[in-house]
Amino acid sequence: FQFLPEMGIAVGGTCILCIGLDRMISVRFPTRYQAMERRKLYLFFAFLIFCYCAYLCILMIIFRKERMVVCEVVSPYPDEGVVWFNYWNVAVNFTSVFVYTLTWLALRKQADETMMKKIVKSLFIIVAVDITGWVLTPGTIIFLHTLNLNSQQLFAWTYLCTIFINISLSVKLFIYYFTRLAY
Numbered sequence: 001f002q003f004l005p006e007m008g009i010a011v012g013g014t015c016i017l018c019i020g021l022d023r024m025i026s027v028r029f030p031t032r033y034q035a036m037e038r039r040k041l042y043l044f045f046a047f048l049i050f051c052y053c054a055y056l057c058i059l060m061i062i063f064r065k066e067r068m069v070v071c072e073v074v075s076p077y078p079d080e081g082v083v084w085f086n087y088w089n090v091a092v093n094f095t096s097v098f099v100y101t102l103t104w105l106a107l108r109k110q111a112d113e114t115m116m117k118k119i120v121k122s123l124f125i126i127v128a129v130d131i132t133g134w135v136l137t138p139g140t141i142i143f144l145h146t147l148n149l150n151s152q153q154l155f156a157w158t159y160l161c162t163i164f165i166n167i168s169l170s171v172k173l174f175i176y177y178f179t180r181l182a183y
Contacts (some may be wrong), residue, residue: 020099070098086138133168
């Protein structure tokens with residue numbers, strides 16, 4: 001049972017969305033953001049994270065099977081469970097991309113040109129990594145389930161698809177380190 005890795009996915013993906021929402025609100029509504037009681041905002045973010053964690057727990061319970069598995073991210077979700085798992089991963093990550101795009105558009109109107117170039121560059125890199133890793137992998141897995149593959153082929157292709165997530169996770173530390181001065 002892979003409870004902790006699954007919760008890591010839920011918390012990580014939702015935190016990226018929440019950070020984007022926080023940045024978007026601070027850029028689009030700076031006066032309100034300064035006056036806002038941030039504790040309520042952070043409680044809302046915690047609620048979003050909790051809901052996504054609960055959703056993944058429910059999926060793990062519904063689709064649980066006693067069987068031998070290779071330890072991988074999608075193993076707690078056999079059959080149609082993997083599709084439901086990936087639908088919501090794609091939805092959360094596309095929402096993150098949308099939020100970061102709105103933030104970028106707001107920054108484009110407000111920031112001076114030199115600062116804007118740094119911020120746009122860092123936002124673009126962050127969102128591009130998220131798209132490649134956290135949207136491409138689940139999207140490809142959803143697509144694979146629409147094909148008429150046998151279980152061994154599906155396993156092999158699903159296992160190969162996770163390379164996108166692994167690369168995006170590995171690269172993020174460097175991205176955040178090198179773009180930290182843009183903010």
